[in-house]
Amino acid sequence: MNERELRALGAWIDFPEERDLAPAMRARLSPRGPRRRRALVLVLAAALLAIAVAFAVRPARSGILRFFHLQGATIELVDKLP
Amino acid sequence: MGRPLDDRELVARAKRGDADAYEELVHAYQGIALRTAYLIAGNAADAEEAAQDGFLKAHRSLWRFRPGAPFKPWLLRIVANEARNRRRSAGRRAALALQAAGEAASGDAAPSPEAALLGAERREELVAALNRLSDADRETLALRYFLDLSEAETAAALGVRPGTVKSRLSRALERLRAELGEERE
Numbered sequence: 096m097n098e099r100e101l102r103a104l105g106a107w108i109d110f111p112e113e114r115d116l117a118p119a120m121r122a123r124l125s126p127r128g129p130r131r132r133r134a135l136v137l138v139l140a141a142a143l144l145a146i147a148v149a150f151a152v153r154p155a156r157s158g159i160l161r162f163f164h165l166q167g168a169t170i171e172l173v174d175k176l177p
Numbered sequence: 178m179g180r181p182l183d184d185r186e187l188v189a190r191a192k193r194g195d196a197d198a199y200e201e202l203v204h205a206y207q208g209i210a211l212r213t214a215y216l217i218a219g220n221a222a223d224a225e226e227a228a229q230d231g232f233l234k235a236h237r238s239l240w241r242f243r244p245g246a247p248f249k250p251w252l253l254r255i256v257a258n259e260a261r262n263r264r265r266s267a268g269r270r271a272a273l274a275l276q277a278a279g280e281a282a283s284g285d286a287a288p289s290p291e292a293a294l295l296g297a298e299r300r301e302e303l304v305a306a307l308n309r310l311s312d313a314d315r316e317t318l319a320l321r322y323f324l325d326l327s328e329a330e331t332a333a334a335l336g337v338r339p340g341t342v343k344s345r346l347s348r349a350l351e352r353l354r355a356e357l358g359e360e361r362e
Binding site: 096098103106107109111114115120123133 | 196204208211212224225229273274277295299300304318319323324350353354
């Protein structure tokens with residue numbers, strides 16, 4: 096058996112008949128196109144990065160949590176109740 | 178009428194949202210995409226779905242496609258992954274089949290002289306031996322020799338390095354010869 100026989104065998108394989116995929120493809124293509132998708136991904140990535148940076152800085156994190164009324168409670172032990 | 182656009186120009190236009198340009202790429206590569214998917218999925222319906230979904234995913238990922246890189250291996254990798262996923266979820270093994278007796282060799286009105294030289298008995302013997310190989314061996318040989326893909330294109334479709342294809346080809350040929358009970362030539 097040699098490589099030439101294998102190449103020749105390829106012509107006898109029962110491949111499915113080729114159908115035009117373009118019409119079905121066209122109907123399913125995103126109307127926004129790949130460029131709009133790229134812009135969307137970049138905007139989302141920038142937004143996530145901004146949030147991550149803001150939460151990494153303590154004063155900014157406190158400010159954001161205060162704004163959303165999400166600050167945690169602080170427990171202090173006192174000798175006498177007010 | 179102007180000259181036909183090459184892949185690089187078509188990809189650049191498709192990236193800018195030109196659906197006609199992408200349709201031209203689909204026309205250019207639908208045949209090889211379908212055959213690649215068929216060799217991996219082993220079923221015509223799955224192969225067609227894999228090719229279609231592959232083209233769709235490639236379109237969605239065009240913005241990540243490196244300008245100037247060859248489009249065909251990149252596309253075949255996506256299509257082959259789709260085909261592999263379908264074969265895995267169906268839980269079956271792909272197997273090769275020959276055309277029914279009396280049909281001409283695929284795509285030609287008359288078989289090429291080389292294809293015509295391969296007798297029916299020998300064809301049956303070779304396909305049976307190929308079907309006894311592992312999926313990886315059979316896919317490597319089929320993509321490289323049946324579809325005449327380059328080693329780089331075969332590597333892309335299989336998701337391995339070109340060096341791996343070279344060694345896999347050599348081992349797969351050895352195993353095929355052993356299945357046929359033949360000594361190395």
